[in-house]
Amino acid sequence: MTLSTETLKGPAAMNNTIQTDSAATDKPLFEMRNIVKRYGSFVALNNMNFHIGRNEVVGLLGDNGAGKSTLVKMISGINPPTSGEIYVNGEIRQFRSRADSEGAGIETIYQDIALVDSMSITRNIFLGREIVSHFGFMDHKRMQDVAIQILGSAVQISGIDNPDKEVGFLSGGQKQAVAIARAVHFKRNILLLDEPTSALSVRETEHLLSYVRDLKREGTSSVLVTHNLYHAFQVCDRFVVMSHGTKVFEARKEDTTIEEVTDHVIRT
Numbered sequence: 001m002t003l004s005t006e007t008l009k010g011p012a013a014m015n016n017t018i019q020t021d022s023a024a025t026d027k028p029l030f031e032m033r034n035i036v037k038r039y040g041s042f043v044a045l046n047n048m049n050f051h052i053g054r055n056e057v058v059g060l061l062g063d064n065g066a067g068k069s070t071l072v073k074m075i076s077g078i079n080p081p082t083s084g085e086i087y088v089n090g091e092i093r094q095f096r097s098r099a100d101s102e103g104a105g106i107e108t109i110y111q112d113i114a115l116v117d118s119m120s121i122t123r124n125i126f127l128g129r130e131i132v133s134h135f136g137f138m139d140h141k142r143m144q145d146v147a148i149q150i151l152g153s154a155v156q157i158s159g160i161d162n163p164d165k166e167v168g169f170l171s172g173g174q175k176q177a178v179a180i181a182r183a184v185h186f187k188r189n190i191l192l193l194d195e196p197t198s199a200l201s202v203r204e205t206e207h208l209l210s211y212v213r214d215l216k217r218e219g220t221s222s223v224l225v226t227h228n229l230y231h232a233f234q235v236c237d238r239f240v241v242m243s244h245g246t247k248v249f250e251a252r253k254e255d256t257t258i259e260e261v262t263d264h265v266i267r268t
């Protein structure tokens with residue numbers, strides 16, 4: 001798979017405008033305050049505060065079970081908080097469904113890749129956001145054309161020549177690339193990447209990381225969840241370390257070192 005800046009020039013990117021309400025530009029793009037998430041009696045997030053700035057890549061770090069994916073799923077709307085507030089451009093918002101985060105221009109590459117094996121690559125890319133004709137029918141031809149374009153220009157997945165191919169026949173890395181292609185196509189303001197490189201080769205990983213940097217230049221902020229602190233240090237502007245559902249360390253890249261961040265990740 002090869003990611004290139006070409007995708008930024010695609011049709012999706014042209015429609016992608018950042019919400020630059022001048023009164024709101026000093027506010028973070030996204031902010032959560034005092035977030036609590038309970039699963040029964042288990043507290044997965046405990047008074048968590050987190051924000052995503054403009055033109056910023058945030059590294060979300062922490063040991064297994066720290067609460068990173070729980071937080072990512074909350075920002076993507078599929079995991080509503082038990083209590084706490086969420087703000088988009090300084091305005092309080094309900095985040096109770098994918099539609100809520102989509103409205104805020106947020107796209108997610110989930111850790112547990114949410115693809116349907118029995119459907120084609122094209123159907124997976126457009127799942128739930130199908131292009132329909134004037135008569136309300138799915139426009140298969142147009143979706144296929146767009147799928148070919150994004151697979152060709154944004155994500156060149158090795159060994160994929162046909163977007164009609166069922167996802168169940170793809171390798172782990174190829175599936176991950178389809179999930180990346182989908183999020184990259186629909187993203188507008190914020191891209192959430194939860195362990196996006198786990199199935200990628202070294203070369204593909206480097207492409208993805210440089211792509212995240214390109215996105216920042218184009219005005220899309222990202223949150224990168226990773227256990228690889230070298231990857232995090234390559235692309236992130238700020239680090240947030242979580243442990244047991246809460247933030248235990250936060251620093252901008254220029255104010256810390258890889259040793260210090262590592263220490264906070266393993267200490268907990």
Ligand SMILES: Nc1ncnc2c1ncn2[C@@H]1O[C@H](COP(=O)(O)OP(=O)(O)OP(=O)(O)O)[C@@H](O)[C@H]1O
Pocket residue numbers: 039042044062063064065066067068069070071111
């Ligand atoms: N649906 C759920 N019901 C109950 N507990 C859950 C649920 N989802 C997550 N948890 C628990 O919440 C905690 C945080 O899980 P989460 O997946 O957010 O961790 P993580 O930081 O992403 O870890 P990893 O690095 O292993 O991906 C874990 O203890 C997990 O067992």
Ligand SMILES: [Mg+2]
Pocket residue numbers: 068069070111194
């Ligand atoms: Mg996780």
